[in-house]
Amino acid sequence: MESKDLNLARPDAKPKAATTPTMPTVVVNNLTKIFYDESRGALRAVDGIDFECHPGRIFGLLGANGAGKTTTLRMLATILKPTSGTARLMDHDVTSEPDAVRANLGFSSSTTALYPRLTARETLEFFARINGVPEAKVPGRVRQLVDRFGLGDYADTRVDRLSQGMKQKVSIARTVAHDPPVLIFDEPTVGLDVLNALEMQKVLGEFRAEGKTIIFSTHIMSEAERLCDRIAIIHKGKIHASESLANLRAATSLHYLEDIFVHYVQHSSVASGVSPAVEPGILPGGTSP
Amino acid sequence: MSLPAPEPGRPQERIFWRQVWILYLREMRAAFREKTIVLNSILIPIFLYPFLMWAVFTGFTFVMGQTQGFASRVLVTDWPANHPKLRLNFLRDDQIQLLDTPTAPTAITDKIKRGQLDAWLEFLPADQTNAALPGNFQVRISYDQSKDRSAEARGRLADAIDQYRRDWLKRDARRRGIDEAHWQGLALSARNVASNKEMGAFIMGMLAPVIFVVMVAIGCLNPAVDATAGERERSTWETLMSTAASRLSVATAKYLYVASLGSLAGILNLSAVILTAKPIFGPLFEKAGRTLDYTIPLPALPLALVAGLLLAGFVAAGMMIFAAFARTFKEGQSMITPFYMLVLVPVIFLQSPGLQFSLPLALVPIVNLTLMIREVLTGTFHWALIAVSFTVSLVLIALCLRFAAYVLQFEDVLTGSYAGSFTTFLKERVLRSRTDHFPRAAKG
Numbered sequence: 001m002e003s004k005d006l007n008l009a010r011p012d013a014k015p016k017a018a019t020t021p022t023m024p025t026v027v028v029n030n031l032t033k034i035f036y037d038e039s040r041g042a043l044r045a046v047d048g049i050d051f052e053c054h055p056g057r058i059f060g061l062l063g064a065n066g067a068g069k070t071t072t073l074r075m076l077a078t079i080l081k082p083t084s085g086t087a088r089l090m091d092h093d094v095t096s097e098p099d100a101v102r103a104n105l106g107f108s109s110s111t112t113a114l115y116p117r118l119t120a121r122e123t124l125e126f127f128a129r130i131n132g133v134p135e136a137k138v139p140g141r142v143r144q145l146v147d148r149f150g151l152g153d154y155a156d157t158r159v160d161r162l163s164q165g166m167k168q169k170v171s172i173a174r175t176v177a178h179d180p181p182v183l184i185f186d187e188p189t190v191g192l193d194v195l196n197a198l199e200m201q202k203v204l205g206e207f208r209a210e211g212k213t214i215i216f217s218t219h220i221m222s223e224a225e226r227l228c229d230r231i232a233i234i235h236k237g238k239i240h241a242s243e244s245l246a247n248l249r250a251a252t253s254l255h256y257l258e259d260i261f262v263h264y265v266q267h268s269s270v271a272s273g274v275s276p277a278v279e280p281g282i283l284p285g286g287t288s289p
Numbered sequence: 290m291s292l293p294a295p296e297p298g299r300p301q302e303r304i305f306w307r308q309v310w311i312l313y314l315r316e317m318r319a320a321f322r323e324k325t326i327v328l329n330s331i332l333i334p335i336f337l338y339p340f341l342m343w344a345v346f347t348g349f350t351f352v353m354g355q356t357q358g359f360a361s362r363v364l365v366t367d368w369p370a371n372h373p374k375l376r377l378n379f380l381r382d383d384q385i386q387l388l389d390t391p392t393a394p395t396a397i398t399d400k401i402k403r404g405q406l407d408a409w410l411e412f413l414p415a416d417q418t419n420a421a422l423p424g425n426f427q428v429r430i431s432y433d434q435s436k437d438r439s440a441e442a443r444g445r446l447a448d449a450i451d452q453y454r455r456d457w458l459k460r461d462a463r464r465r466g467i468d469e470a471h472w473q474g475l476a477l478s479a480r481n482v483a484s485n486k487e488m489g490a491f492i493m494g495m496l497a498p499v500i501f502v503v504m505v506a507i508g509c510l511n512p513a514v515d516a517t518a519g520e521r522e523r524s525t526w527e528t529l530m531s532t533a534a535s536r537l538s539v540a541t542a543k544y545l546y547v548a549s550l551g552s553l554a555g556i557l558n559l560s561a562v563i564l565t566a567k568p569i570f571g572p573l574f575e576k577a578g579r580t581l582d583y584t585i586p587l588p589a590l591p592l593a594l595v596a597g598l599l600l601a602g603f604v605a606a607g608m609m610i611f612a613a614f615a616r617t618f619k620e621g622q623s624m625i626t627p628f629y630m631l632v633l634v635p636v637i638f639l640q641s642p643g644l645q646f647s648l649p650l651a652l653v654p655i656v657n658l659t660l661m662i663r664e665v666l667t668g669t670f671h672w673a674l675i676a677v678s679f680t681v682s683l684v685l686i687a688l689c690l691r692f693a694a695y696v697l698q699f700e701d702v703l704t705g706s707y708a709g710s711f712t713t714f715l716k717e718r719v720l721r722s723r724t725d726h727f728p729r730a731a732k733g
Contacts, residue, residue, distance in 0.1 A: 077531045081700055099303075099535050107531035113524035117319040129311045131533045158322075178533070 025182055025213040026053035026076065031085035033071050033237075045071040047237035048085065053213045053230075055181065058204060060228030061217040062261060068237040069217035070109070073186045076215065077107040089182055103132050106175035109186030113171075116160035120151050120170045123159060124177050131178030145173040165196050172203055182213045189223060201227055221257045231257070233264045240264040304541055308534040312542030313549075320512060320550060330508040330550045334558035338500055339565035346569055360386040361442030364397060365410040369426040375453050384445055401433050407442035408432040485574075489583025490667040492570060497562050497666060498659040499636050501555050505600050506632045508554020509547050510625060513608035516543040518621030521705045530703070540697055544605060544690065551601030559593060559662075589665040592675065596658045599682040603654060604632055606689030613696055614714060616705050624710055635659065651677040654685050 033046040046068045053059040061069045074080040076087055078098035087094045090104040114123055124142045133141055146155050149169040154162055159170060175183065185204065189197040204227055207214055218224050224231050225245060232242040241248060241264050245257065254260045320326045363385055368376050379385055388406065400406040409431040428450055432443040462472035470476075483491065520526040529539060567581055574581040611628050615621035635656040638644060646660040646669075657678035664671065699718065701707040709717065 079527060079530045079704060099533060102531060103533035105531070109527065111524045112528040112531060114528070115315070115319055115525055116523065117322040118315070122318070126311065126315050127532065130308060130315075174528075 024052035026089050028087045032083050034083040044237050049239045051242050055213050056211045057229040058208050058214040058227050060224045060231045062224045063234035067234045073184050104180050106180040106183045108175040110190045114159045119156050119158050121155040127174040127177040133178050149173045184215045186217050225257050235265050235268050240268050304537045308538035309542045316546035326511050329511050330554045334504050334554045335561045339561050343569045361407045361445050362386050363408050364388050367412045369412045407439045485580045485582040489581050494663040494667040498662045501559050502636050504558035505551045505555035509551035509604045509608050512547045512550045513612045514621035517612040518615035522617045548601045548605035551605050552597045555597040586668045592665045596662050600658050602686045610693050611711050614710050
């Protein structure tokens with residue numbers, strides 16, 4: 001992308017750590033999040049997870065609803081504070097340097113909607129500015145995004161009047177408005193039709209080719225199979241495996257990711273003393289085993 | 290006040306004014322495209338309240354005219370034999386209709402209560418008291434004060450009898466060779482020393498501050514909910530939280546946005562009331578034989594502006610604290626309503642005519658600023674009290690913002706997963722000083 005030399009002149013942002021393709025851009029160590037619930041007491045939503053992500057790679061978090069994917073990603077995006085453990089993004093700590101972390105991050109989820117009363121262009125200008133793109137570079141950057149995502153005809157239309165597909169494009173464009181090195185997509189294809197979901201997958205592939213670090217959560221096996229360079233299977237807040245698809249196949253002697261997923265979930269239940277039978281709806285997306 | 294620590298290890302938040310400006314512009318831009326906000330913060334202050342005032346006073350004048358147009362239905366018993374001219378006067382008066390339905394006293398009273406009769410005029414024998422000479426009379430009017438028409442009849446009868454008494458005294462004095470100055474002994478007259486301008490300023494001082502407070506509160510209400518619960522309902526809250534803006538910059542921008550629209554509503558309304566008062570109240574004054582005229586003293590304008598900003602500053606902070614706990618627009622409106630009512634309570638006291646701007650009242654939030662505006666519009670400047678009012682308001686705003694910042698340090702409140710309201714929060718997190726909690730469960 002042309003704008004790779006964007007100088008994110010945030011007032012307090014530290015210079016980006018020099019990263020090479022082999023150096024991890026995201027490092028998570030023993031990350032834990034405990035929520036308090038009136039009826040159930042303390043809940044360990046994320047329970048001491050570790051992983052690393054590298055530039056030009058897509059790291060997939062695969063898990064059922066409630067497995068801890070969203071909580072993990074929200075901690076990385078500094079929306080939630082970890083109860084314990086550490087996470088560093090572009091060498092910035094999510095707890096002590098949240099603003100600097102967010103300046104290097106593009107975060108998109110089903111709960112990150114667009115401002116309906118702004119036009120697509122105004123949306124991109126706003127997100128570019130607020131994420132630290134210098135004022136002089138904002139118009140050029142917005143032009144690039146409008147061209148790249150084919151928003152030309154709709155750039156001056158209010159977001160609430162755009163079609164679902166166009167909204168999705170604007171949403172992706174705003175996520176990368178400041179050209180962040182790390183992108184987090186939390187179940188990005190939820191609610192999209194087949195064509196838009198495929199378009200989304202294509203865009204993720206392009207971002208990977210541009211050298212961005214992508215963390216991507218899903219409960220859709222085919223997406224994870226197609227996109228992820230590394231897949232972490234997360235269940236009840238713990239990561240039970242974190243390997244490439246090929247290594248997961250080799251380790252389990254299973255071919256389909258669905259079977260691999262069930263294998264690890266059952267294994268975790270046995271390890272924790274729970275009945276090994278897969279509970280109904282435990283499979284990602286609520287499918288039966 | 291020492292507040293319990295929200296969570297350990299939280300980094301010190303900082304404000305970046307460029308971020309605040311960017312966020313503020315976005316809020317304002319979006320707000321001016323939202324019908325409800327434009328209606329409540331701009332159009333209603335400019336047009337609706339002057340229109341409502343016009344409608345109310347026109348209606349009031351109309352009703353007064355209607356009441357005056359009715360003939361009062363009066364029953365008279367025991368006409369005094371020595372005063373036939375009095376009866377003649379009543380018969381000639383178009384506004385008095387004499388009914389001739391002699392019944393028992395209790396039945397007459399019942400008729401008055403039922404509205405079938407407006408008043409009962411009883412001429413009583415003079416010897417019951419020393420107040421009347423033999424051959425003269427005493428008079429008693431029975432009426433129902435709770436009925437406009439009956440109260441009006443009482444006034445008409447009293448005026449007619451009083452006028453008869455004065456004419457009779459004048460004639461009698463003349464017959465005895467005493468001129469008016471001698472039989473009157475002393476003369477009483479009243480003169481209103483207030484000029485038309487001063488009367489105009491007095492009316493403005495009574496009216497403008499009340500509507501001003503109401504308008505600032507209305508102006509803040511929708512933006513406060515829109516900036517907090519509205520963001521959550523539209524799912525843009527998390528989008529905003531994931532930007533590089535610091536939390537404190539976000540909170541500051543939102544606060545400034547709400548305060549701006551509140552003060553804008555107040556100032557627009559004040560201007561509209563000042564500009565339209567003359568055509569609205571002018572006709573009422575003309576009926577009383579006066580002309581409504583007023584000039585706002587020059588120093589009053591910047592003071593009213595500052596008061597508007599401070600009032601909006603306080604109301605915005607308060608409303609945002611309440612709305613911070615809401616997850617939907619409706620929830621936000623319900624949560625803000627108690628605070629909204631609280632803001633309007635002082636307005637009731639402002640109607641007391643004897644209420645003076647004093648040091649104790651200068652210490653009372655909202656009341657101090659509204660009384661100050663009332664005074665400066667009439668050209669009175671108690672600079673020491675004005676300074677006290679401004680200081681009190683600034684301190685209060687600072688305390689509210691400090692508390693708002695404290696509330697937003699709680700992760701579950703910030704992310705909208707806290708299920709309680711402001712009062713629950715106070716009980717759980719402030720009064721009980723519960724620091725051993727974890728954030729409440731969120732999705733994921």
